[in-house]
Amino acid sequence: MGRITLDKVAKRFGDVEVIPPLDLTIEEGEFVVFVGPSGCGKSTLLRLIAGLEDVSGGQIRIDGKDATLTPPAKRGLAMVFQSYALYPHMSVRKNIAFPLKMAGMDQAEQDRRIDNAAKILNLTDYIDRKPGQLSGGQRQRVAIGRAIVREPAAFLFDEPLSNLDAALRVGMRLEITELHSRLKTTMIYVTHDQVEAMTMADKIVVLRAGHIEQVGSPLELYRSPRNLFVAGFIGSPKMNLIAGAEAKKHGAATIGIRPEHINVSKTEGAWKGRVGVSEHLGSDTFFYVHDTGLVDDITVRVPGEFDLKSGDTVYLTPEADKIHRFDDKGLRFE
Protein backbone atom coordinates (compact mmCIF):
# COMPACT_ATOMS: atom_id res chain seq x y z
CA MET A 1 0.00 0.00 0.00
CA GLY A 2 1.18 3.52 -0.65
CA ARG A 3 1.72 4.13 -4.35
CA ILE A 4 0.89 7.72 -5.20
CA THR A 5 0.49 8.93 -8.76
CA LEU A 6 0.14 12.54 -9.81
CA ASP A 7 -1.29 12.95 -13.27
CA LYS A 8 -1.09 16.47 -14.76
CA VAL A 9 -1.70 17.92 -11.31
CA ALA A 10 -1.81 21.71 -11.35
CA LYS A 11 -2.50 24.43 -8.83
CA ARG A 12 -3.46 28.03 -9.33
CA PHE A 13 -4.11 30.63 -6.64
CA GLY A 14 -6.32 33.09 -8.45
CA ASP A 15 -4.44 34.02 -11.59
CA VAL A 16 -1.08 32.82 -10.28
CA GLU A 17 -0.03 29.41 -11.47
CA VAL A 18 1.93 27.98 -8.57
CA ILE A 19 2.27 24.52 -10.04
CA PRO A 20 1.93 24.01 -13.78
CA PRO A 21 0.62 20.56 -14.83
CA LEU A 22 3.02 17.99 -13.42
CA ASP A 23 3.40 14.21 -13.52
CA LEU A 24 5.04 12.20 -10.78
CA THR A 25 4.89 8.66 -9.47
CA ILE A 26 5.87 7.75 -5.95
CA GLU A 27 6.42 4.04 -5.59
CA GLU A 28 5.27 1.98 -2.66
CA GLY A 29 7.69 2.08 0.26
CA GLU A 30 9.82 4.80 -1.26
CA PHE A 31 11.34 7.67 0.70
CA VAL A 32 10.84 10.64 -1.60
CA VAL A 33 12.16 14.10 -0.81
CA PHE A 34 10.79 17.25 -2.44
CA VAL A 35 13.55 19.79 -2.37
CA GLY A 36 13.92 23.29 -3.75
CA PRO A 37 14.36 26.91 -2.74
CA SER A 38 11.61 28.77 -0.84
CA GLY A 39 8.55 29.39 -2.93
CA CYS A 40 9.25 26.56 -5.37
CA GLY A 41 5.88 24.95 -4.63
CA LYS A 42 7.16 21.93 -2.72
CA SER A 43 4.91 22.49 0.28
CA THR A 44 1.95 23.24 -1.95
CA LEU A 45 2.54 19.98 -3.80
CA LEU A 46 2.58 18.10 -0.49
CA ARG A 47 -0.62 19.82 0.61
CA LEU A 48 -2.26 18.86 -2.66
CA ILE A 49 -1.35 15.23 -2.01
CA ALA A 50 -2.62 15.58 1.58
CA GLY A 51 -5.88 17.08 0.36
CA LEU A 52 -5.43 20.25 2.39
CA GLU A 53 -5.52 22.20 -0.87
CA ASP A 54 -7.78 21.48 -3.83
CA VAL A 55 -6.10 20.81 -7.16
CA SER A 56 -6.91 23.17 -10.02
CA GLY A 57 -6.49 20.39 -12.55
CA GLY A 58 -5.28 16.83 -13.00
CA GLN A 59 -5.72 13.72 -10.95
CA ILE A 60 -4.18 12.29 -7.77
CA ARG A 61 -4.32 8.51 -7.39
CA ILE A 62 -3.48 6.68 -4.19
CA ASP A 63 -3.00 2.94 -4.69
CA GLY A 64 -4.69 3.20 -8.06
CA LYS A 65 -7.85 4.84 -6.70
CA ASP A 66 -8.74 8.36 -7.74
CA ALA A 67 -8.37 10.49 -4.62
CA THR A 68 -8.52 13.90 -6.27
CA LEU A 69 -11.73 14.90 -4.52
CA THR A 70 -11.35 12.74 -1.42
CA PRO A 71 -11.22 14.78 1.80
CA PRO A 72 -7.90 14.60 3.69
CA ALA A 73 -9.36 12.44 6.45
CA LYS A 74 -10.29 9.72 3.97
CA ARG A 75 -7.02 9.53 2.06
CA GLY A 76 -5.29 7.33 4.62
CA LEU A 77 -2.26 9.60 4.76
CA ALA A 78 -0.62 10.95 7.91
CA MET A 79 1.13 14.28 8.08
CA VAL A 80 3.82 15.75 10.30
CA PHE A 81 3.87 19.55 10.30
CA GLN A 82 6.72 21.99 10.68
CA SER A 83 5.11 23.53 13.77
CA TYR A 84 4.35 20.00 15.09
CA ALA A 85 0.68 21.05 15.34
CA LEU A 86 0.06 19.09 18.52
CA TYR A 87 -3.21 19.54 20.37
CA PRO A 88 -2.07 21.70 23.31
CA HIS A 89 -4.96 20.74 25.57
CA MET A 90 -4.34 17.00 25.30
CA SER A 91 -1.69 14.85 26.95
CA VAL A 92 0.88 13.06 24.79
CA ARG A 93 -1.19 9.89 25.05
CA LYS A 94 -4.39 11.66 23.99
CA ASN A 95 -2.58 13.37 21.13
CA ILE A 96 -1.40 10.05 19.78
CA ALA A 97 -4.77 8.46 20.43
CA PHE A 98 -6.68 11.18 18.56
CA PRO A 99 -6.57 9.68 15.05
CA LEU A 100 -7.48 6.27 16.48
CA LYS A 101 -10.38 7.75 18.41
CA MET A 102 -11.59 9.47 15.23
CA ALA A 103 -11.40 6.12 13.45
CA GLY A 104 -13.57 4.59 16.19
CA MET A 105 -11.00 1.96 17.11
CA ASP A 106 -11.65 -0.10 20.25
CA GLN A 107 -9.78 0.86 23.39
CA ALA A 108 -7.60 -2.26 23.69
CA GLU A 109 -6.26 -1.91 20.15
CA GLN A 110 -5.73 1.83 20.72
CA ASP A 111 -3.67 1.14 23.84
CA ARG A 112 -1.62 -1.52 22.10
CA ARG A 113 -0.73 0.79 19.23
CA ILE A 114 -0.02 3.79 21.45
CA ASP A 115 2.28 1.78 23.71
CA ASN A 116 4.07 0.40 20.68
CA ALA A 117 4.57 3.83 19.14
CA ALA A 118 5.67 5.25 22.48
CA LYS A 119 8.27 2.52 22.76
CA ILE A 120 9.60 3.04 19.23
CA LEU A 121 9.90 6.80 19.75
CA ASN A 122 11.02 6.80 23.41
CA LEU A 123 7.91 8.64 24.54
CA THR A 124 6.96 6.34 27.40
CA ASP A 125 8.44 8.54 30.16
CA TYR A 126 6.39 11.59 29.33
CA ILE A 127 3.26 10.00 27.91
CA ASP A 128 1.03 11.84 30.42
CA ARG A 129 2.54 15.28 29.92
CA LYS A 130 1.05 18.10 27.88
CA PRO A 131 2.90 19.32 24.75
CA GLY A 132 3.77 22.60 26.51
CA GLN A 133 5.96 20.67 28.93
CA LEU A 134 8.06 19.03 26.21
CA SER A 135 11.16 20.14 24.33
CA GLY A 136 11.13 20.70 20.59
CA GLY A 137 12.59 17.30 19.80
CA GLN A 138 10.13 15.54 22.08
CA ARG A 139 7.22 17.41 20.50
CA GLN A 140 8.34 16.34 17.07
CA ARG A 141 8.49 12.74 18.27
CA VAL A 142 4.93 13.03 19.53
CA ALA A 143 3.88 14.39 16.15
CA ILE A 144 5.54 11.42 14.47
CA GLY A 145 3.92 9.08 16.99
CA ARG A 146 0.52 10.50 16.14
CA ALA A 147 1.28 9.77 12.50
CA ILE A 148 2.56 6.22 12.86
CA VAL A 149 -0.21 4.80 15.07
CA ARG A 150 -2.63 5.09 12.18
CA GLU A 151 -0.51 2.81 10.02
CA PRO A 152 -1.17 5.12 7.06
CA ALA A 153 -0.62 4.40 3.39
CA ALA A 154 2.03 7.10 3.37
CA PHE A 155 3.61 9.69 5.66
CA LEU A 156 3.86 13.31 4.62
CA PHE A 157 6.50 15.44 6.31
CA ASP A 158 6.39 19.21 5.83
CA GLU A 159 9.83 20.54 6.82
CA PRO A 160 9.59 18.71 10.14
CA LEU A 161 13.08 19.54 11.35
CA SER A 162 13.29 23.25 10.51
CA ASN A 163 12.32 24.34 14.02
CA LEU A 164 14.97 22.19 15.74
CA ASP A 165 18.51 23.20 16.55
CA ALA A 166 21.32 21.81 14.42
CA ALA A 167 22.44 18.95 16.69
CA LEU A 168 18.90 17.73 17.28
CA ARG A 169 18.18 17.95 13.59
CA VAL A 170 20.91 15.46 12.74
CA GLY A 171 19.63 13.09 15.41
CA MET A 172 16.00 13.31 14.27
CA ARG A 173 17.09 12.89 10.66
CA LEU A 174 18.62 9.59 11.59
CA GLU A 175 15.55 8.58 13.58
CA ILE A 176 13.24 9.27 10.69
CA THR A 177 15.46 7.31 8.31
CA GLU A 178 15.53 4.39 10.75
CA LEU A 179 11.78 4.63 11.14
CA HIS A 180 11.43 4.32 7.38
CA SER A 181 13.60 1.24 7.17
CA ARG A 182 11.62 -0.32 10.01
CA LEU A 183 8.11 0.52 8.77
CA LYS A 184 8.83 0.36 5.03
CA THR A 185 5.94 2.75 4.45
CA THR A 186 5.97 5.36 1.70
CA MET A 187 7.28 8.68 2.98
CA ILE A 188 7.16 12.04 1.25
CA TYR A 189 9.38 14.60 2.85
CA VAL A 190 9.56 18.30 2.04
CA THR A 191 12.68 20.29 2.83
CA HIS A 192 14.71 23.21 1.55
CA ASP A 193 17.85 21.66 3.01
CA GLN A 194 19.69 19.69 0.36
CA VAL A 195 21.73 17.88 3.03
CA GLU A 196 18.52 16.39 4.43
CA ALA A 197 17.49 15.47 0.92
CA MET A 198 20.81 13.78 0.13
CA THR A 199 21.03 11.86 3.39
CA MET A 200 17.46 10.62 3.69
CA ALA A 201 16.00 10.12 0.24
CA ASP A 202 15.63 7.09 -1.97
CA LYS A 203 14.47 9.51 -4.60
CA ILE A 204 14.85 13.27 -4.74
CA VAL A 205 12.47 15.52 -6.64
CA VAL A 206 14.10 18.89 -7.31
CA LEU A 207 11.53 21.63 -7.80
CA ARG A 208 11.82 25.17 -9.05
CA ALA A 209 8.87 27.51 -9.59
CA GLY A 210 6.49 24.56 -9.55
CA HIS A 211 8.43 22.68 -12.24
CA ILE A 212 10.17 19.39 -11.63
CA GLU A 213 13.78 20.02 -12.59
CA GLN A 214 14.98 16.47 -12.02
CA VAL A 215 13.95 13.24 -10.33
CA GLY A 216 16.56 10.73 -9.26
CA SER A 217 18.51 9.06 -6.49
CA PRO A 218 20.80 11.33 -4.45
CA LEU A 219 23.92 10.03 -6.19
CA GLU A 220 22.37 10.31 -9.65
CA LEU A 221 21.66 13.94 -8.94
CA TYR A 222 25.12 14.43 -7.59
CA ARG A 223 26.88 12.65 -10.45
CA SER A 224 24.79 13.80 -13.35
CA PRO A 225 22.65 16.85 -12.65
CA ARG A 226 20.37 17.41 -15.61
CA ASN A 227 20.84 21.16 -15.75
CA LEU A 228 22.58 24.14 -14.19
CA PHE A 229 19.91 24.62 -11.54
CA VAL A 230 20.21 21.10 -10.15
CA ALA A 231 24.00 21.27 -10.47
CA GLY A 232 24.04 24.40 -8.36
CA PHE A 233 21.45 23.22 -5.86
CA ILE A 234 22.68 19.74 -5.00
CA GLY A 235 26.04 19.43 -3.27
CA SER A 236 27.64 21.43 -0.49
CA PRO A 237 29.60 23.57 -0.96
CA LYS A 238 28.09 24.46 -4.31
CA MET A 239 29.50 23.34 -7.64
CA ASN A 240 31.76 25.91 -9.35
CA LEU A 241 30.11 27.02 -12.58
CA ILE A 242 32.44 28.55 -15.13
CA ALA A 243 31.34 30.16 -18.37
CA GLY A 244 33.33 31.83 -21.13
CA ALA A 245 36.68 30.91 -22.69
CA GLU A 246 37.50 28.13 -20.23
CA ALA A 247 34.14 26.45 -21.00
CA LYS A 248 34.71 26.81 -24.76
CA LYS A 249 37.90 24.77 -24.41
CA HIS A 250 35.62 21.89 -23.39
CA GLY A 251 33.17 22.62 -26.16
CA ALA A 252 30.44 23.85 -23.76
CA ALA A 253 28.67 27.08 -22.82
CA THR A 254 29.25 26.44 -19.13
CA ILE A 255 31.30 23.87 -17.30
CA GLY A 256 30.84 22.79 -13.72
CA ILE A 257 33.33 21.33 -11.30
CA ARG A 258 32.60 20.38 -7.69
CA PRO A 259 34.90 21.80 -4.98
CA GLU A 260 35.95 18.29 -4.00
CA HIS A 261 37.05 17.47 -7.56
CA ILE A 262 39.76 20.12 -7.74
CA ASN A 263 43.34 19.23 -6.85
CA VAL A 264 45.34 21.85 -5.00
CA SER A 265 49.07 22.47 -5.34
CA LYS A 266 51.45 25.21 -4.21
CA THR A 267 53.67 24.81 -7.26
CA GLU A 268 51.82 23.89 -10.44
CA GLY A 269 48.39 23.37 -11.96
CA ALA A 270 45.91 24.42 -14.64
CA TRP A 271 44.54 27.53 -12.92
CA LYS A 272 46.51 30.00 -10.84
CA GLY A 273 44.86 32.05 -8.10
CA ARG A 274 45.12 33.68 -4.69
CA VAL A 275 43.65 32.24 -1.52
CA GLY A 276 40.94 34.40 0.05
CA VAL A 277 38.97 33.09 2.98
CA SER A 278 39.65 29.58 4.20
CA GLU A 279 37.26 27.62 6.40
CA HIS A 280 38.71 24.90 8.59
CA LEU A 281 36.22 22.21 9.53
CA GLY A 282 38.85 19.81 10.82
CA SER A 283 37.83 16.98 8.57
CA ASP A 284 37.89 19.27 5.54
CA THR A 285 39.16 22.67 4.56
CA PHE A 286 37.31 24.97 2.17
CA PHE A 287 39.31 27.57 0.25
CA TYR A 288 37.75 30.45 -1.64
CA VAL A 289 40.24 31.26 -4.38
CA HIS A 290 40.24 34.67 -6.11
CA ASP A 291 41.89 36.07 -9.22
CA THR A 292 41.82 32.88 -11.28
CA GLY A 293 40.47 34.81 -14.24
CA LEU A 294 37.53 32.38 -14.45
CA VAL A 295 34.79 33.43 -12.01
CA ASP A 296 34.82 35.60 -8.91
CA ASP A 297 35.46 32.77 -6.52
CA ILE A 298 36.46 29.18 -7.04
CA THR A 299 35.53 27.05 -4.05
CA VAL A 300 37.86 24.18 -3.31
CA ARG A 301 37.43 21.42 -0.80
CA VAL A 302 40.47 19.64 0.52
CA PRO A 303 40.29 16.72 2.94
CA GLY A 304 41.95 17.33 6.28
CA GLU A 305 44.29 20.28 6.86
CA PHE A 306 46.17 22.06 4.13
CA ASP A 307 48.79 24.68 4.86
CA LEU A 308 47.65 27.72 2.88
CA LYS A 309 47.11 31.19 4.23
CA SER A 310 45.05 34.09 2.95
CA GLY A 311 46.96 35.78 0.14
CA ASP A 312 49.05 32.73 -0.80
CA THR A 313 49.33 31.80 -4.44
CA VAL A 314 47.69 28.50 -5.26
CA TYR A 315 47.42 26.27 -8.34
CA LEU A 316 44.19 24.36 -9.06
CA THR A 317 43.68 21.41 -11.37
CA PRO A 318 40.16 20.04 -12.03
CA GLU A 319 39.82 16.27 -12.35
CA ALA A 320 39.18 15.89 -16.07
CA ASP A 321 36.55 13.13 -15.82
CA LYS A 322 34.58 15.06 -13.16
CA ILE A 323 33.91 18.10 -15.33
CA HIS A 324 30.20 18.62 -16.14
CA ARG A 325 29.44 20.27 -19.45
CA PHE A 326 26.30 22.35 -20.10
CA ASP A 327 24.98 23.74 -23.37
CA ASP A 328 23.74 27.28 -23.92
CA LYS A 329 20.26 26.29 -22.64
CA GLY A 330 21.80 25.16 -19.38
CA LEU A 331 21.26 21.45 -20.09
CA ARG A 332 23.96 18.98 -19.28
CA PHE A 333 25.45 16.86 -22.06
CA GLU A 334 28.08 14.12 -22.15
Add this chain to the structure above:
Amino acid sequence: MARAISTRRKIGITALAWALGLLIFFPILWTFLTSFKSEADAIADPPLFLNFHWTMENYFAVQERSDYFKHFWNSVVIAGGSTLLGLIIAVPAAWSMAFVPGKYTKDVLMWMLSTKMMPPVGVLIPIYLIFRSTGLLDSKTGLVIVMTLINLPIIVWMLYTYFKEIPGEILEAARMDGATLREEIIYVLTPMAIPGIASTLLLNVILAWNEAFWTLNLAASKAAPLTTFIAGYSSPEGLFYAKLSAASIMAIAPILIMGWFSQKQLVRGLTFGAVK
Protein backbone atom coordinates in the same frame (compact mmCIF):
# COMPACT_ATOMS: atom_id res chain seq x y z
CA MET B 1 17.09 61.31 40.83
CA ALA B 2 15.32 59.64 37.96
CA ARG B 3 14.16 57.04 40.41
CA ALA B 4 12.66 59.67 42.74
CA ILE B 5 10.64 61.18 39.91
CA SER B 6 9.37 57.84 38.80
CA THR B 7 8.30 56.98 42.36
CA ARG B 8 6.44 60.26 42.68
CA ARG B 9 4.85 59.60 39.33
CA LYS B 10 3.84 56.13 40.41
CA ILE B 11 2.13 57.51 43.50
CA GLY B 12 0.37 60.12 41.40
CA ILE B 13 -0.89 57.59 38.88
CA THR B 14 -1.99 55.24 41.63
CA ALA B 15 -3.90 58.02 43.36
CA LEU B 16 -5.52 59.00 40.09
CA ALA B 17 -6.52 55.42 39.36
CA TRP B 18 -8.06 55.07 42.79
CA ALA B 19 -9.90 58.36 42.39
CA LEU B 20 -11.31 57.27 39.02
CA GLY B 21 -12.21 53.85 40.38
CA LEU B 22 -14.06 55.37 43.34
CA LEU B 23 -15.81 57.83 41.06
CA ILE B 24 -17.10 54.99 38.90
CA PHE B 25 -17.97 52.89 41.91
CA PHE B 26 -19.66 55.73 43.80
CA PRO B 27 -23.20 55.39 42.32
CA ILE B 28 -23.25 51.71 43.23
CA LEU B 29 -21.94 52.46 46.71
CA TRP B 30 -24.54 55.19 47.16
CA THR B 31 -27.32 52.91 45.98
CA PHE B 32 -26.07 50.27 48.37
CA LEU B 33 -26.06 52.71 51.31
CA THR B 34 -29.44 54.18 50.39
CA SER B 35 -31.00 50.75 50.30
CA PHE B 36 -30.37 50.49 54.06
CA LYS B 37 -31.85 53.88 54.90
CA SER B 38 -35.38 54.77 55.84
CA GLU B 39 -37.23 56.68 53.12
CA ALA B 40 -36.84 59.87 55.20
CA ASP B 41 -33.09 59.41 55.57
CA ALA B 42 -32.79 58.68 51.87
CA ILE B 43 -33.93 62.16 50.90
CA ALA B 44 -32.28 63.99 53.82
CA ASP B 45 -30.56 67.27 52.95
CA PRO B 46 -27.62 67.42 53.42
CA PRO B 47 -27.29 63.73 52.47
CA LEU B 48 -26.35 61.28 55.18
CA PHE B 49 -23.32 59.19 54.42
CA LEU B 50 -22.85 56.56 57.14
CA ASN B 51 -24.43 58.13 60.22
CA PHE B 52 -28.01 56.98 59.66
CA HIS B 53 -30.15 54.30 61.19
CA TRP B 54 -29.41 51.10 59.25
CA THR B 55 -32.47 49.08 58.42
CA MET B 56 -33.45 46.10 56.33
CA GLU B 57 -37.08 47.20 55.98
CA ASN B 58 -36.74 48.15 52.30
CA TYR B 59 -35.64 44.66 51.36
CA PHE B 60 -38.57 43.08 53.17
CA ALA B 61 -40.94 45.59 51.63
CA VAL B 62 -39.65 44.96 48.13
CA GLN B 63 -39.87 41.20 48.51
CA GLU B 64 -43.39 41.52 49.96
CA ARG B 65 -44.66 43.70 47.17
CA SER B 66 -43.18 41.93 44.18
CA ASP B 67 -41.90 38.47 43.48
CA TYR B 68 -38.11 38.81 43.29
CA PHE B 69 -37.46 35.19 42.47
CA LYS B 70 -39.82 35.13 39.52
CA HIS B 71 -37.96 38.07 37.98
CA PHE B 72 -34.63 36.62 38.94
CA TRP B 73 -35.49 33.35 37.22
CA ASN B 74 -36.66 35.19 34.10
CA SER B 75 -33.36 37.07 34.00
CA VAL B 76 -31.43 33.82 34.34
CA VAL B 77 -33.38 32.20 31.53
CA ILE B 78 -33.12 35.21 29.22
CA ALA B 79 -29.45 36.00 29.84
CA GLY B 80 -28.35 32.36 29.95
CA GLY B 81 -30.56 31.19 27.10
CA SER B 82 -29.60 33.99 24.75
CA THR B 83 -25.92 33.50 25.53
CA LEU B 84 -26.04 29.76 24.87
CA LEU B 85 -28.08 30.16 21.70
CA GLY B 86 -25.72 32.94 20.61
CA LEU B 87 -22.67 30.74 21.14
CA ILE B 88 -24.19 27.85 19.23
CA ILE B 89 -24.70 30.15 16.24
CA ALA B 90 -21.50 32.15 16.67
CA VAL B 91 -18.94 29.35 17.08
CA PRO B 92 -19.44 27.93 13.56
CA ALA B 93 -19.80 31.44 12.12
CA ALA B 94 -16.57 32.64 13.70
CA TRP B 95 -14.88 29.37 12.71
CA SER B 96 -15.64 29.89 9.06
CA MET B 97 -14.64 33.54 9.09
CA ALA B 98 -11.39 32.89 10.93
CA PHE B 99 -10.24 29.76 9.10
CA VAL B 100 -11.83 29.81 5.66
CA PRO B 101 -12.16 33.51 4.99
CA GLY B 102 -13.74 34.45 1.70
CA LYS B 103 -13.60 37.56 -0.38
CA TYR B 104 -16.34 39.25 1.66
CA THR B 105 -15.51 38.07 5.17
CA LYS B 106 -14.22 41.46 6.26
CA ASP B 107 -17.34 43.13 4.84
CA VAL B 108 -19.63 40.71 6.65
CA LEU B 109 -17.84 41.42 9.91
CA MET B 110 -18.15 45.16 9.39
CA TRP B 111 -21.79 44.82 8.45
CA MET B 112 -22.51 42.85 11.60
CA LEU B 113 -20.81 45.47 13.70
CA SER B 114 -22.71 48.23 11.91
CA THR B 115 -26.02 46.79 13.17
CA LYS B 116 -24.83 47.79 16.64
CA MET B 117 -24.60 51.42 15.49
CA MET B 118 -28.34 51.54 14.80
CA PRO B 119 -30.48 52.99 17.60
CA PRO B 120 -32.64 50.09 18.81
CA VAL B 121 -35.71 52.29 19.00
CA GLY B 122 -35.58 52.48 15.22
CA VAL B 123 -36.73 48.90 14.96
CA LEU B 124 -38.85 48.76 18.07
CA ILE B 125 -42.18 49.19 16.28
CA PRO B 126 -41.63 46.52 13.61
CA ILE B 127 -40.31 44.05 16.16
CA TYR B 128 -43.12 44.86 18.54
CA LEU B 129 -45.66 44.23 15.80
CA ILE B 130 -43.99 40.99 14.75
CA PHE B 131 -43.94 39.83 18.34
CA ARG B 132 -47.59 40.75 18.81
CA SER B 133 -48.76 38.87 15.76
CA THR B 134 -46.63 35.80 16.58
CA GLY B 135 -47.62 35.76 20.24
CA LEU B 136 -44.07 36.31 21.42
CA LEU B 137 -44.90 39.41 23.46
CA ASP B 138 -44.13 38.97 27.13
CA SER B 139 -42.69 35.51 26.57
CA LYS B 140 -39.26 34.26 27.60
CA THR B 141 -38.79 32.69 24.16
CA GLY B 142 -39.29 36.06 22.52
CA LEU B 143 -36.83 37.80 24.77
CA VAL B 144 -34.25 35.05 24.33
CA ILE B 145 -34.53 35.49 20.56
CA VAL B 146 -34.23 39.27 20.70
CA MET B 147 -31.32 39.18 23.15
CA THR B 148 -29.51 36.63 20.99
CA LEU B 149 -29.87 38.82 17.92
CA ILE B 150 -28.85 41.97 19.77
CA ASN B 151 -25.63 40.48 21.10
CA LEU B 152 -24.74 38.10 18.28
CA PRO B 153 -22.46 40.60 16.49
CA ILE B 154 -20.39 41.06 19.62
CA ILE B 155 -20.17 37.32 20.28
CA VAL B 156 -19.10 36.61 16.72
CA TRP B 157 -16.51 39.39 16.79
CA MET B 158 -15.03 38.27 20.07
CA LEU B 159 -14.86 34.62 19.07
CA TYR B 160 -13.43 35.58 15.68
CA THR B 161 -10.62 37.45 17.42
CA TYR B 162 -9.87 34.49 19.67
CA PHE B 163 -10.04 31.94 16.86
CA LYS B 164 -7.64 34.01 14.78
CA GLU B 165 -5.00 33.33 17.41
CA ILE B 166 -5.27 29.56 16.96
CA PRO B 167 -2.75 28.25 14.42
CA GLY B 168 -4.46 26.80 11.37
CA GLU B 169 -1.99 23.91 11.18
CA ILE B 170 -3.50 22.38 14.30
CA LEU B 171 -6.90 22.24 12.64
CA GLU B 172 -5.31 20.82 9.50
CA ALA B 173 -3.65 18.19 11.67
CA ALA B 174 -7.08 17.28 13.03
CA ARG B 175 -8.40 16.98 9.49
CA MET B 176 -5.48 14.73 8.54
CA ASP B 177 -6.17 12.67 11.66
CA GLY B 178 -9.61 11.86 10.31
CA ALA B 179 -11.73 14.38 12.19
CA THR B 180 -14.90 15.56 10.49
CA LEU B 181 -15.71 19.25 10.61
CA ARG B 182 -17.98 18.68 13.60
CA GLU B 183 -15.33 16.66 15.45
CA GLU B 184 -12.68 19.24 14.60
CA ILE B 185 -14.79 21.96 16.20
CA ILE B 186 -15.82 19.89 19.22
CA TYR B 187 -12.55 18.15 20.08
CA VAL B 188 -9.88 20.57 18.91
CA LEU B 189 -11.07 24.11 18.30
CA THR B 190 -13.48 24.56 21.21
CA PRO B 191 -11.20 23.21 23.96
CA MET B 192 -8.37 25.37 22.67
CA ALA B 193 -10.64 28.41 22.64
CA ILE B 194 -12.16 27.76 26.08
CA PRO B 195 -10.61 30.86 27.71
CA GLY B 196 -11.90 33.00 24.88
CA ILE B 197 -15.31 31.37 24.86
CA ALA B 198 -15.54 31.73 28.64
CA SER B 199 -14.90 35.46 28.60
CA THR B 200 -17.28 35.90 25.68
CA LEU B 201 -19.90 34.01 27.62
CA LEU B 202 -19.40 36.06 30.78
CA LEU B 203 -19.47 39.37 29.01
CA ASN B 204 -22.57 38.40 27.11
CA VAL B 205 -24.41 37.22 30.21
CA ILE B 206 -23.69 40.60 31.80
CA LEU B 207 -24.84 42.53 28.73
CA ALA B 208 -28.02 40.48 28.46
CA TRP B 209 -28.69 40.67 32.21
CA ASN B 210 -28.45 44.46 32.25
CA GLU B 211 -30.23 45.09 28.97
CA ALA B 212 -33.26 47.26 29.70
CA PHE B 213 -34.59 48.71 26.48
CA TRP B 214 -35.94 45.53 24.92
CA THR B 215 -36.92 43.80 28.11
CA LEU B 216 -38.91 46.80 29.31
CA ASN B 217 -40.66 47.22 25.98
CA LEU B 218 -41.40 43.62 25.13
CA ALA B 219 -42.22 42.12 28.52
CA ALA B 220 -44.59 43.44 31.13
CA SER B 221 -45.29 40.73 33.65
CA LYS B 222 -45.04 37.05 32.78
CA ALA B 223 -41.55 37.12 31.25
CA ALA B 224 -40.37 40.29 32.97
CA PRO B 225 -36.78 40.07 34.18
CA LEU B 226 -35.09 42.07 36.92
CA THR B 227 -34.92 45.23 34.83
CA THR B 228 -38.72 45.44 34.94
CA PHE B 229 -38.52 44.65 38.63
CA ILE B 230 -36.39 47.77 39.18
CA ALA B 231 -38.46 49.90 36.87
CA GLY B 232 -41.51 48.97 38.91
CA TYR B 233 -40.13 51.08 41.77
CA SER B 234 -39.37 54.21 39.83
CA SER B 235 -42.24 56.40 38.76
CA PRO B 236 -45.69 55.00 39.48
CA GLU B 237 -44.99 54.46 43.15
CA GLY B 238 -43.73 57.98 43.69
CA LEU B 239 -40.27 58.77 44.94
CA PHE B 240 -39.27 55.80 47.04
CA TYR B 241 -35.52 56.10 46.75
CA ALA B 242 -34.71 53.61 49.45
CA LYS B 243 -36.94 50.90 48.02
CA LEU B 244 -35.76 51.64 44.50
CA SER B 245 -32.19 51.25 45.75
CA ALA B 246 -32.98 48.01 47.50
CA ALA B 247 -34.56 46.65 44.32
CA SER B 248 -31.56 47.75 42.27
CA ILE B 249 -29.10 46.11 44.62
CA MET B 250 -31.13 42.91 44.55
CA ALA B 251 -31.15 43.01 40.77
CA ILE B 252 -27.45 43.59 40.27
CA ALA B 253 -26.19 41.49 43.16
CA PRO B 254 -26.13 38.16 41.27
CA ILE B 255 -24.22 39.58 38.32
CA LEU B 256 -21.90 41.50 40.62
CA ILE B 257 -21.03 38.33 42.50
CA MET B 258 -20.52 36.41 39.26
CA GLY B 259 -18.33 39.19 37.90
CA TRP B 260 -16.28 39.28 41.07
CA PHE B 261 -15.44 35.59 40.83
CA SER B 262 -14.56 35.73 37.15
CA GLN B 263 -12.56 38.96 37.13
CA LYS B 264 -9.58 37.45 35.38
CA GLN B 265 -11.61 36.08 32.48
CA LEU B 266 -13.57 39.32 32.22
CA VAL B 267 -10.54 41.56 31.99
CA ARG B 268 -9.26 39.42 29.14
CA GLY B 269 -12.69 39.64 27.53
CA LEU B 270 -12.97 43.40 27.83
CA THR B 271 -9.52 44.09 26.46
CA PHE B 272 -9.71 41.48 23.73
CA GLY B 273 -7.65 42.34 20.70
CA ALA B 274 -5.84 45.05 22.63
CA VAL B 275 -3.37 42.78 24.35
CA LYS B 276 -2.20 39.39 23.27
